[in-house]
Amino acid sequence: MLPVNQLINIRRDLHQIPEFGYQEYKTQKYLLDRISEMSQKWLKVKTWSTGLFVHVKGVDSHKTIGYRADIDGLPIDEQTSYDFRSTHEGAMHACGHDFHMTIALGVLSYFAEHQPSCNLLFVFQPAEEGPGGAKQMLESAEFIEWKPDKMMALHIAPEQPVGTIATKTGLLFANTSELFISLKGKGGHAAYPHTANDMVVAASHLVTQLQTIVARNVNPLDAGVVTIGVIKGGTKQNIIADSAVIEGTIRTRSIQTMKVIKERIEAMTKGLEMGFECSVSIDYGANYCQVYNDERVTNEFIEFANKHESVNLVICDEAMTGEDFGYFLEEIPGFMFWLGVDSEYGLHDARLDPKEEAIPFAVKTIIDYLSSE
Numbered sequence: 001m002l003p004v005n006q007l008i009n010i011r012r013d014l015h016q017i018p019e020f021g022y023q024e025y026k027t028q029k030y031l032l033d034r035i036s037e038m039s040q041k042w043l044k045v046k047t048w049s050t051g052l053f054v055h056v057k058g059v060d061s062h063k064t065i066g067y068r069a070d071i072d073g074l075p076i077d078e079q080t081s082y083d084f085r086s087t088h089e090g091a092m093h094a095c096g097h098d099f100h101m102t103i104a105l106g107v108l109s110y111f112a113e114h115q116p117s118c119n120l121l122f123v124f125q126p127a128e129e130g131p132g133g134a135k136q137m138l139e140s141a142e143f144i145e146w147k148p149d150k151m152m153a154l155h156i157a158p159e160q161p162v163g164t165i166a167t168k169t170g171l172l173f174a175n176t177s178e179l180f181i182s183l184k185g186k187g188g189h190a191a192y193p194h195t196a197n198d199m200v201v202a203a204s205h206l207v208t209q210l211q212t213i214v215a216r217n218v219n220p221l222d223a224g225v226v227t228i229g230v231i232k233g234g235t236k237q238n239i240i241a242d243s244a245v246i247e248g249t250i251r252t253r254s255i256q257t258m259k260v261i262k263e264r265i266e267a268m269t270k271g272l273e274m275g276f277e278c279s280v281s282i283d284y285g286a287n288y289c290q291v292y293n294d295e296r297v298t299n300e301f302i303e304f305a306n307k308h309e310s311v312n313l314v315i316c317d318e319a320m321t322g323e324d325f326g327y328f329l330e331e332i333p334g335f336m337f338w339l340g341v342d343s344e345y346g347l348h349d350a351r352l353d354p355k356e357e358a359i360p361f362a363v364k365t366i367i368d369y370l371s372s373e
């Protein structure tokens with residue numbers, strides 16, 4: 001296994017160069033450089049867009065296990081006091097993908113030295129935060145050639161202590177849809193509101209109305225989320241805005257509820273068009289299917305984790321987070337789990353502070369798991 005200080009250095013290097021979906025050029029080069037330092041005896045490396053596939057030939061080539069790590073960062077201005085803070089202004093690894101990549105490299109470097117019993121396929125996937133890379137990688141010729149029989153992935157969990165692995169069978173992460181709404185009205189002088197159709201007022205009404213969907217239209221025994229993360233409109237305090245945009249995300253436990261929420265959004269925007277004499281367009285951006293852990297494969301992993309003396313196994317509840325890893329699990333039995341990293345601040349927070357002790361713990365645990373296969 002790579003020495004702990006090398007793993008930490010890798011994480012810190014990656015932390016400094018977060019890049020957005022399909023712009024992960026430096027990240028891809030960094031990963032290729034680290035992989036080129038490993039023994040190549042059993043490795044085959046293929047780039048895919050800004051991501052990578054690394055195939056490790058096992059002693060017995062009849063079975064392949066896929067291990068996926070996502071590689072993109074988020075548009076967040078980092079507010080940590082690290083001396084290895086992001087060097088890319090306005091970008092941060094605030095969802096732990098620097099951890100995910102480091103752990104994958106740590107596991108890969110071990111199996112580059114110790115031939116695994118079955119084949120392994122490491123998938124370094126771009127654009128998890130959007131617009132999504134899993135579906136495209138899944139459909140690629142490289143993936144089809146090396147298609148795994150089982151897939152696994154992890155995600156850091158700030159709220160769990162180091163040493164914890166949390167997972168469950170069945171639904172783990174929600175169905176998601178991005179939401180982009182664009183409003184067009186008529187601008188004008190702030191002193192002449194009767195001559196204009198103010199899109200700041202219309203957008204404000206719509207944001208408030210959208211909040212009623214989960215409260216009034218979703219079965220309380222089911223669950224949904226409509227979060228608006230962006231509202232933009234206007235150019236100056238004394239000009240009535242002729243346009244506005246609203247951006248958000250929808251999360252549901254079921255595909256049916258996603259349909260209900262989208263229908264309600266469409267009905268509300270139609271009402272807004274009439275009420276404010278404006279035009280509204282909706283774009284649902286990237287949609288991710290749920291992450292659904294296969295019962296048999298997940299139970300086998302749970303059994304392994306239960307027996308592993310250094311693992312604190314937690315059977316957790318599902319979460320409304322999204323993950324395009326769900327697409328892999330639609331086709332291939334597998335599972336995802338949360339890795340405890342004990343951060344006071346959560347995912348997508350500019351102060352996210354995951355504890356680096358979680359990295360060697362994860363590398364060792366995953367090596368042990370894959371070695372037991």
Ligand SMILES: CC(=O)N[C@@H](CCC[C@H](N)C(=O)O)C(=O)O
Pocket residue numbers: 095128129130155176177178248249250286288320321322323347
């Ligand atoms: C684990 C995590 O935080 N994943 C993201 C996935 C984003 C999906 C998409 N861009 C959206 O916003 O709907 C999450 O926000 O849950």
